[in-house]
Amino acid sequence: MAAKPIVHLCEADVAEGLEEIAREELRNKLGRQVTVRQPPAAQALRGIVQFTHTGDLRALTTLKTVQAVFVVKRFAVPRPKALLGDEHFRAILDLIEQARSTQPDTFRSLYLSAAGSDSSVMRRLKHELSQRTHLVLAEEGDLLVRVRPSLWARPDTPSSNMTQKDRGWDVLVRLSPRPLATRSWRVCNFEGALNxxxxxxxxxxxxxxxxxxxxxxxxxxxxxxxxxxxxxxxxxxxxxxxxxxxxxxxxxxxxxxxxxxxxxxxxxxxxxxxxxxxxxxxxxxxxxxxxxxxxxxxxxxxxxxxxxxxxxxxxxxxxxxxxxxxxxxxxxxxxxxxxxxxxxxxxxxxxxxxxxxxxxxx
Ligand SMILES: C[S@@+](CC[C@H](N)C(=O)[O-])C[C@H]1O[C@@H](n2cnc3c(N)ncnc32)[C@H](O)[C@@H]1O
Missing domain, CATH: 3.40.50.150 (Vaccinia Virus protein VP39)
Incomplete structure (x- = not known):
């Protein structure tokens, strides 16, 4: 029997205002490989497009209207400290491996972006990730890991009834060493150039x-x-x-x-x-x-x-x-x-x- 295809939770950073155009590009380019998640309210999630994707993640790095694209995992934990636990930490390493496999040998450094990134928990998290992935820590590093309160909570849970544990925490890993909006054709930079x-x-x-x-x-x-x-x-x-x-x-x-x-x-x-x-x-x-x-x-x-x-x-x-x-x-x-x-x-x-x-x- 054929193995069940893996469904990835994914998210794209988009210039605010271009969300609908990015959704259209996703549907046109990736067809049945993607299911775009409609934001819960018109004003919600500005600058973000959420979707699930089945198949080769490399296809996502061909998107042209997004700034960057990430694989995501939501952890049903009340505090980021729990991410250091063995099971969750291994799941984060797995997510990182998925991202790295899209461009093997291109990621050299790691950057953790999180509110409170100087807290002892976040410092531990980034040092342990750096050790286990053999990527050096660097500002604006190639492998961007983002940690934040979850924006992937179940849409059927009213936010007023939600505890932080219900909401949980998201870990996102960028699929490319540079934002996708940084084009390889740009060999000459120009002040005032358009994104x-x-x-x-x-x-x-x-x-x-x-x-x-x-x-x-x-x-x-x-x-x-x-x-x-x-x-x-x-x-x-x-x-x-x-x-x-x-x-x-x-x-x-x-x-x-x-x-x-x-x-x-x-x-x-x-x-x-x-x-x-x-x-x-x-x-x-x-x-x-x-x-x-x-x-x-x-x-x-x-x-x-x-x-x-x-x-x-x-x-x-x-x-x-x-x-x-x-x-x-x-x-x-x-x-x-x-x-x-x-x-x-x-x-x-x-x-x-x-x-x-x-x-x-x-
Ligand atoms: C905002 S910049 C365009 C930047 C461009 N989109 C990019 O990504 O590099 C505006 C441009 O208008 C040009 N410009 C200003 N007045 C002009 C004119 N009368 N005729 C032609 N170009 C003009 C400037 O030289 C400048 O390159």
Missing amino acids: AAVAHAMALLTRPTAQDVFLNLACGSGTLLIERLTCAPARLAVGCDMSREALDCAQRNVAAAGCNAILWQCDGQRLPLADHSVDVVCADLPFGHLVGSHGQNVTLYPRLLAEAARVAKPGARFALITHEVRLTESLLAASQAWLIDRTVRVELGGLHPRIYLLRRSG
């Missing part, structure tokens, strides 16, 4: 097809351009930016990604493209913090939106991320050219930019 998982989600929002003529306006180091081409090929993919330095960086990243894209140094207010020639635009416009200023954006944004409208075909999609929420919304409210199909508020490094999914009228 690659967020860029990937934006590309997916435009429903990419191989027929698209794609423009990454103000492409910087090429994050949106590369992530779009990771989703699907394009008939033509162009990145444009005014800055030579940004384009040199984009060139290196595009080459490392092995993408087929054209890079142009030009002003996005005067694009060398014919009217109505582009199917999809993506842009991460200057937020006015690290790149540009609010004063400059007041002039720049309306001109870029108008120029994007000129080159866009009727019905073209435009995914735009910006922290200039008031400015953008007032421009879009007055725009005859761009209709808002969807707005997604995301959390990014303490800021709350919006992604606007726009459609060209006409």
Whole structure:
């Protein structure tokens, strides 16, 4: 008789606001191997997607819209001290082995993340784990182990009736030595570069097809351009930016990604493209913090939106991320050219930019 497949409890860290897009990616990419767990309440578990997975855990490391992915075990214990008991400790080692087996020989160091990680219990836990796994302890180590009060309590138990023992503690182990949003193609870092998982989600929002003529306006180091081409090929993919330095960086990243894209140094207010020639635009416009200023954006944004409208075909999609929420919304409210199909508020490094999914009228 065939062995019963192992069902793993899993969890992904996601930029807040992108949970639904990450759930969709999980279902589309892994189909029947995953069962996505719906959060108990609309506001619950922001930035987290929980699911069960059957099969090879390596498949989870191909996810593109999540920041990181973990295997999880919930322990029905009242305090983390009980995790040091023989049975529980062996279960944690087993979880670590599952994670390490996805990329053998790549994990060298271990990092324990927990509230109160300096408490005597957590110190003991990390030292014993380090000894038994032969991984050295290091800040930001490869093998990330997270310990926290459980977020996997049974959904049928009302939280008001729950003791800490009912709730228990979760141990999570990250499946990759670096967050998945850290891409191997990024050989050139660029101040103000967009998080690659967020860029990937934006590309997916435009429903990419191989027929698209794609423009990454103000492409910087090429994050949106590369992530779009990771989703699907394009008939033509162009990145444009005014800055030579940004384009040199984009060139290196595009080459490392092995993408087929054209890079142009030009002003996005005067694009060398014919009217109505582009199917999809993506842009991460200057937020006015690290790149540009609010004063400059007041002039720049309306001109870029108008120029994007000129080159866009009727019905073209435009995914735009910006922290200039008031400015953008007032421009879009007055725009005859761009209709808002969807707005997604995301959390990014303490800021709350919006992604606007726009459609060209006409
Ligand atoms: C927030 S950065 C984009 C970062 C990019 N998404 C990345 O991941 O590297 C904004 C970019 O807009 C470019 N930019 C500003 N004004 C522009 C203009 N008028 N035309 C073209 N690019 C412009 C800047 O040079 C900068 O690279």
